[in-house]
Amino acid sequence: MPDSASSAEHVAHVDRRRAEIGALLALAAGIAVAVQGRVSGEMSLRMGSSIAAAIVAFSISLLTLGLIVAVRPATRLRVRHDLPDLVHSAFRRGGDPGVTRRARQRKHHSIQWWQLLGGLGGATFVSVQGLAVPLLGVALFSVVLVASTTASSLVVDRFGIGPGGLRPVTRVRVGAAIGTTLAVLLAVSGRLSAQNFAVGAVLLTLVAGAGSTVQQAVNGQVSVRMGDPVVAAIVNFSVGYVALIVTLTALELGGVVHAVLPPSPWSEPVVWTSGLIGVFFVVVAAYVVRTLGLLMFSLYSICGSLLGSLALDLALPSPGTLVDGRLIAGIVLTLATLSFAAWRR
Numbered sequence: 001m002p003d004s005a006s007s008a009e010h011v012a013h014v015d016r017r018r019a020e021i022g023a024l025l026a027l028a029a030g031i032a033v034a035v036q037g038r039v040s041g042e043m044s045l046r047m048g049s050s051i052a053a054a055i056v057a058f059s060i061s062l063l064t065l066g067l068i069v070a071v072r073p074a075t076r077l078r079v080r081h082d083l084p085d086l087v088h089s090a091f092r093r094g095g096d097p098g099v100t101r102r103a104r105q106r107k108h109h110s111i112q113w114w115q116l117l118g119g120l121g122g123a124t125f126v127s128v129q130g131l132a133v134p135l136l137g138v139a140l141f142s143v144v145l146v147a148s149t150t151a152s153s154l155v156v157d158r159f160g161i162g163p164g165g166l167r168p169v170t171r172v173r174v175g176a177a178i179g180t181t182l183a184v185l186l187a188v189s190g191r192l193s194a195q196n197f198a199v200g201a202v203l204l205t206l207v208a209g210a211g212s213t214v215q216q217a218v219n220g221q222v223s224v225r226m227g228d229p230v231v232a233a234i235v236n237f238s239v240g241y242v243a244l245i246v247t248l249t250a251l252e253l254g255g256v257v258h259a260v261l262p263p264s265p266w267s268e269p270v271v272w273t274s275g276l277i278g279v280f281f282v283v284v285a286a287y288v289v290r291t292l293g294l295l296m297f298s299l300y301s302i303c304g305s306l307l308g309s310l311a312l313d314l315a316l317p318s319p320g321t322l323v324d325g326r327l328i329a330g331i332v333l334t335l336a337t338l339s340f341a342a343w344r345r
Helices: 002-047 050-071 073-091 101-105 118-158 171-191 199-226 229-253 274-292 294-315 325-344
Strands: none
Touching: 002 050, 002 118, 002 274, 002 294, 050 073, 050 118, 050 229, 050 274, 073 199, 073 229, 118 171, 118 199, 118 229, 118 274, 118 294, 171 294, 171 325, 199 229, 199 274, 229 274, 274 294, 294 325
């Protein structure tokens, strides 16, 4: 019995440690998203197209992932041997007979084809981010995004789309989502005005938030099957990159958009960092979602976004920047809500 008790205590300690690390990583991912919003908006303005700006970001992301694969033999082995098995099993009808022994051993055959399409959500998010931030501003964009991600996180967890399986929608979880949304509304209420309200951009941001939530869930599934979040990120950005190229080509041929070349990376290096931030966020999300669940990951990343936005506004204020008591109060309320939700969890 003492050995069993000691073992159970050790497992509980490891679980708590993983949850703490996951929370810190989710906060860091949220801060990165705040930075990415401003960077994507700047690149979109310079290129005249949010989709073209997203293609540049995804190109940098894929290049970064390629370098990671080059220096990580284990990841390279998974990409070379296990990833083709995963794709083959997802699209093969009839299940196991056509899947290799290695794939059966790793249970790759259980994945569905739609779980490989998380990159569509990422491509939509980055494109909308580049379009909506200049129209709405970071504040209103954050409010709409929070409302979308918190609501969709509850739905995704309820139906077990994420790697953690079914997670009950309890009163505490619903209260945490509502409380955090109200906190963000309070934080940005001093910045909202009638002239910066664009209905189309708001609707697109709602769709992008929901797509980003589903992206995190299915990427988490791929990460679990492959045993490596980097491989999940490769699948994510590859699918998103193809979708962006096809979309921009169609829009260019139709005369809807006329994108221009981006500024050189040595003249404006900051606007080229969106892709690096995207890799960081996707890898962190794929790793953390299976530990925290989508809702808690969303709550922590929201908190990080608020802190990141505050730091940006204080250190590098843009025209119209406003840091007032409501913003500080909203951040405090968010931290309190997250602490309560995590404690009850």
